[in-house]
Amino acid sequence: MNDTVENTALIAIEDIKVNEIFIRRRGLKALFKMIEDQTAGFVPDLETIKGRDEIAALAYRVARSKTALDKAGADLTADWREKTKAVNDVRKEIKVWCDELRDRIRQPLTDWEAERDRIKAEEEEKIRLEEQRLEDERLEELREREAEIERREAELKAREDALKVPDPEPEPETATEPDPEAPPERPHPRKNPVSNPKATEAFRALRDAIRLDPEYAHSWHCNLAVSFYDSMPEDTQQLDDSMTVANNGASRFMKLAFGVTTNQHPPT
Numbered sequence: 001m002n003d004t005v006e007n008t009a010l011i012a013i014e015d016i017k018v019n020e021i022f023i024r025r026r027g028l029k030a031l032f033k034m035i036e037d038q039t040a041g042f043v044p045d046l047e048t049i050k051g052r053d054e055i056a057a058l059a060y061r062v063a064r065s066k067t068a069l070d071k072a073g074a075d076l077t078a079d080w081r082e083k084t085k086a087v088n089d090v091r092k093e094i095k096v097w098c099d100e101l102r103d104r105i106r107q108p109l110t111d112w113e114a115e116r117d118r119i120k121a122e123e124e125e126k127i128r129l130e131e132q133r134l135e136d137e138r139l140e141e142l143r144e145r146e147a148e149i150e151r152r153e154a155e156l157k158a159r160e161d162a163l164k165v166p167d168p169e170p171e172p173e174t175a176t177e178p179d180p181e182a183p184p185e186r187p188h189p190r191k192n193p194v195s196n197p198k199a200t201e202a203f204r205a206l207r208d209a210i211r212l213d214p215e216y217a218h219s220w221h222c223n224l225a226v227s228f229y230d231s232m233p234e235d236t237q238q239l240d241d242s243m244t245v246a247n248n249g250a251s252r253f254m255k256l257a258f259g260v261t262t263n264q265h266p267p268t
Helices: 005-010 017-022 026-038 049-162 198-211 214-230 244-258
Strands: none
Touching: 017 049, 017 244, 026 049, 049 198, 049 214, 198 214, 214 244
């Protein structure tokens, strides 16, 4: 504290316990009383220049006392700030050193974990690729099977279209009187469609396709069973065994017509 403040203040800083007052607030009221006591006996005189100067001088000494006390408190906080900075610097150095030591000690485990995660990621990627490959193969197999079925259906349709014979045009009827003495005409025998070589060839191709492809045979069975079921009366469809009856009918047809057993899946 400079001499000017000490000489003009109403108190001497060295005479008070700064730590007690600013930290523990002990003696603060006594300090106020001590300053006030030094001003209690003053009688202001406004009539003379000297009296007015004394008033100003005493007020100034109070202000200087305030400045001296405030500086003492500021010196304390400056000291604390320096100590706080020193402590924080040491704290930072300790943390950096401990972190470096921690990382050096843990490095082998860190490397092992990284390698473990890499191996795990590779295995998961292999599994994913294998699953994708199997799925692609399954889809490709389905596409090939659908294409084969479409090819066979187109081939059968072409054969059926080739076997179709246009109906002959009906002969015009002549208004002839029947001869009552003529013997009755014998009906013409119906031509057996199986005796048609083209029809026989088409049937054999269809039979062979059904026997060679269980899925194709199963599709025939399902279409027949649904047709049988749809042809039932509505009250019959409500029965629990109505679908069983339809399936049995489809199985019987497939066995008699093509020689395959379709009451189990895949057909045999």
